Amino acid sequence: MSLYIWKKQQRGFLMDQNDDSLYGASEADFFRKRTKSWDKRDLEKFDLMLKYCEGCNRLVDIGCGWGKFLEIASSHVDEVWGVDESVEMTKGVEQNCPSAKVVICRADNLDLPSDYFDIAVTSQLLHEIKLFGMLDELYKSLSEIKRVLAVGGKHLLVDHLDAGDGNVDVFLPPDKANLLQEFESKFEYYQAKHSVMAGDIIRIPRRTLQDFLTKDAYLNSPMESMEMNETHNVFTREETEQYLDAVGLAMQEWTEFTDISHDLMKKGGRFISGKPWMRKFLCVAVKTE
Numbered sequence: 341m342s343l344y345i346w347k348k349q350q351r352g353f354l355m356d357q358n359d360d361s362l363y364g365a366s367e368a369d370f371f372r373k374r375t376k377s378w379d380k381r382d383l384e385k386f387d388l389m390l391k392y393c394e395g396c397n398r399l400v401d402i403g404c405g406w407g408k409f410l411e412i413a414s415s416h417v418d419e420v421w422g423v424d425e426s427v428e429m430t431k432g433v434e435q436n437c438p439s440a441k442v443v444i445c446r447a448d449n450l451d452l453p454s455d456y457f458d459i460a461v462t463s464q465l466l467h468e469i470k471l472f473g474m475l476d477e478l479y480k481s482l483s484e485i486k487r488v489l490a491v492g493g494k495h496l497l498v499d500h501l502d503a504g505d506g507n508v509d510v511f512l513p514p515d516k517a518n519l520l521q522e523f524e525s526k527f528e529y530y531q532a533k534h535s536v537m538a539g540d541i542i543r544i545p546r547r548t549l550q551d552f553l554t555k556d557a558y559l560n561s562p563m564e565s566m567e568m569n570e571t572h573n574v575f576t577r578e579e580t581e582q583y584l585d586a587v588g589l590a591m592q593e594w595t596e597f598t599d600i601s602h603d604l605m606k607k608g609g610r611f612i613s614g615k616p617w618m619r620k621f622l623c624v625a626v627k628t629e
């Protein structure tokens with residue numbers, strides 16, 4: 341049994357014996373249905389990524405899922421390739437983006453040509469590799485991304501930003517406070533706990549608020565087990581730069597986006613004390629040699 345499968349079993353997943361990818365048929369089905377109702381805000385990461393694709397001839401999206409970004413990029417880029425470890429997740433790429441070449445493989449062992457792409461995108465892939473992969477898998481994946489980029493090529497890295505230490509006080513309507521309690525009772529990655537200050541005002545760690553606001557939609561769904569065993573507080577800027585540095589990719593730009601206060605507002609809540617923050621980042625890293 342590979343360490344990868346062992347680690348996933350340790351984290352409580354029900355594994356399909358013939359498929360060791362994180363997303364099996366039921367997770368992929370849920371994910372696809374959910375993303376059909378994505379609004380503008382859910383798609384803002386793709387709009388941001390597209391801005392860096394000007395003049396790009398060859399693009400690969402690693403962890404492309406059902407191919408939403410491939411579809412968007414294909415009207416601006418000559419050649420688009422999609423990579424994913426999960427056959428189930430890529431069902432739909434053919435329909436969404438008929439011109440895309442799809443390769444089923446893992447990010448740490450890319451079945452792709454060397455020195456070929458102008459842009460390699462990873463959107464919400466690397467946190468899964470960091471949290472569920474083997475110890476050196478993140479480094480191996482970044483080394484592979486560097487290998488497949490042409491000199492001067494760019495890695496566009498979008499992922500979850502760590503909200504950092506500390507607490508904030510927020511107002512939550514009673515039904516959402518009940519949902520938070522359900523979330524805290526099911527979340528296993530760390531002990532998630534808030535305290536009640538007065539009435540509907542609670543004190544909550546920044547990281548717990550971020551995990552709750554971005555994971556409540558997965559409660560009682562086929563994705564619940566996976567989501568309750570990982571966090572959406574993953575990378576800091578310093579750490580990301582170190583990872584990139586270690587494989588010889590140079591960080592060129594860093595942008596933070598997606599305001600947590602909008603997630604809170606969508607639940608009828610608001611900040612009472614403590615400053616809101618951005619919960620995602622886009623980093624541009626260049627292969628210089």
Ligand SMILES: C[S@@+](CC[C@H](N)C(=O)[O-])C[C@H]1O[C@@H](n2cnc3c(N)ncnc32)[C@H](O)[C@@H]1O
Pocket residue numbers: 361362363402403404405406423424425426429445446447448462463464465468469
């Ligand atoms: C959270 S989804 C992100 C999908 C899409 N990129 C987006 O931004 O919405 C992560 C995707 O990465 C794939 N994936 C996870 N680990 C992988 C690995 N080690 N190698 C290749 N693909 C992987 C999953 O199958 C899934 O399709």
